[in-house]
Amino acid sequence: MTLTRHPMTDRHRRVLLRPGEWALFAQPRAVVGFVVGLVVVDVLLAVVGLYTTVPRAEEALTAAALVLSGAVCVEAMRRLGMPQGMVRDLLGAWWIPVLLLLPPLYSLITPIPLYVLMQYRIQRAVMFRRVFSAAVVALAGFSASSVFHALVPGPVVLLGGVSGSAEGSALVTGEGIGAAVLCAVLFTLCNTVLIAGAIRLSVPEEPRRTTVWDSESLLLDAVEVCVGLIVAVLCALSLLLLLVVLPPVLLLQRSLLFQQLQTAARTDPKTGLLNAVAWERVAKTELARALRTGCPLAVLIVDIDHFKKVNDTHGHLFGDQVLLGVATTLSHQLRQYDVIGRFGGEEFVVLLPGADMAEACRAAERLRTRVSRMALPVNDTTVTVTVSIGVALLRVHGRDLLELMAAADLALYRAKDSGRDRVCLPVAKSVGATVRSAGDPPADTRGG
Known part of the structure; x- marks a missing residue:
């Protein structure tokens, strides 16, 4: 889920009179405190993670491969076009493998390059909203990753990364799969709750069903969890299998965005009503x-x-x-x-x-x-x-x-x-x- 420009949050826009004044500070105080607090927590966790995580070459290679796959999806979004509003995407297909296969530190770092790419290759969104989206994904991923590695101790990515085998990978065991499903759902839930919290702080009277709690959103969350788990299992076996899973993920994302573009074509951008x-x-x-x-x-x-x-x-x-x-x-x-x-x-x-x-x-x-x-x-x-x-x-x-x-x-x-x-x-x-x-x-x- 990517928060770009949503009609509900536009209600709190103000004219910026001084150069350099960031649009964040034109928001209600509760929203400012929420966003700043979220970013500060992410930064502190990243600093702690840098001191406590032992770097491993195979983990860095896995992170790079997943970020590259996500970048391909971002480029595909740019070619199709992006609808206005709160955009649903399938980038969770790459966040979930990161939180399952790599130490929690990587969940805080990997969203940064992809959201930078989205900002400059797809749509110049209001900067604080882009930062907020990245911070939400980072914190949700870190939380779910910490739980998963507490339940399944030890490295999940096999040595060599490119051509491993099922033997020795914790993710293909019954216990590992159960923990993976639990933590993927936890990631989705944290992500949804944080975004819903920001929207409710911005516009308290907005009904939950019109934001992130409707049945279609829940179905998309379930699809994203399933796709992310499949990518994680294949990636744990061999990074080369990313070449097999990338085309179906691109097709699913294209279908999802096309549906949102059709909806946007029927909707008035300022009010969210039918045009x-x-x-x-x-x-x-x-x-x-x-x-x-x-x-x-x-x-x-x-x-x-x-x-x-x-x-x-x-x-x-x-x-x-x-x-x-x-x-x-x-x-x-x-x-x-x-x-x-x-x-x-x-x-x-x-x-x-x-x-x-x-x-x-x-x-x-x-x-x-x-x-x-x-x-x-x-x-x-x-x-x-x-x-x-x-x-x-x-x-x-x-x-x-x-x-x-x-x-x-x-x-x-x-x-x-x-x-x-x-x-x-x-x-x-x-x-x-x-x-x-x-x-x-x-x-x-x-x-x-």
Whole structure:
């Protein structure tokens, strides 16, 4: 797992006014302390390891071979392209053999050249995030390696390294394999917990399931552990077997990155929501299902009031924080199967499958109220924003997506003209298209 630029952590970006000011110190104090503490611990452990580890030629050769294999994978990433956000890779296929085959000191050192290579060959990420990722891998690897070598004492790499045999390698025994599985899982768990901890410190309200705890991430972790163990066993037998295992690892990594690139193509980079094209595609599918089944459906257009003034007063970086804050609020307040997207600029679109007029207006009013309660910090103060929302109902205001979007847009303009910070429905076109009936919410609502 590689932490580059993630929409959640962008919420805490600040404009750097003085040359040489490192972006780390624009983060919340808890994040600064966490990152600095992690790096200091790694450095201290490396110093101790240098004094306590006896260098062996075969171990240095093994470390060099694994780093070289990892460098080939990094180069393959560069050729395919890197998606934005928190990128999942298969570099664990090389970290796990290092922690199993070599003394713990190597787990602290080997991440450095590969992360330097990633920084200058793939993507110039914010430096402290790259350092943090390397420090996380180093500490997780050192911890797991220390446990493994305590359970399986003695060197694992055979003398000569290039052409060994199974005999004498602790890794191919039943006890060694069990310890290896345990420590590979421990490495993955430590790595995940440290990254999740940094994200939670950065954005406490972010749901765990949207970061590193979802089922897909757990499946990828399991695959990474399995691949790493296979590489470790083959490497313990002979370094020449790395030539056999490298192509399949490259293919797996290519498939993984390709999937992430497809996801990135559907996602708005500033908010993490669906972009306009992807939202429209999903919305048309849901609309066709609602027409076929006779179920209700509603469309909301949400617009941030006076957003240009926010940008002009506090800068575009803070404007990005406002966009992210509103997007996060929408995601938290709506149902899991509601379809949310960024329509462009300061506008968001929401599709509410199964929502009738009353439910759509209640949802819109809840969103309006929650957004108005947001307080975003800037320059030792806080800023609040409001939204105006236009609502349109399937069959009442249109029977296709274009008609619904046009009706919701008219309702949004009505909300703007009525003073903003409110929810509106379109004006009925005729008596046969009445917007509300007895017991329905009014066409213009505010405050409850």
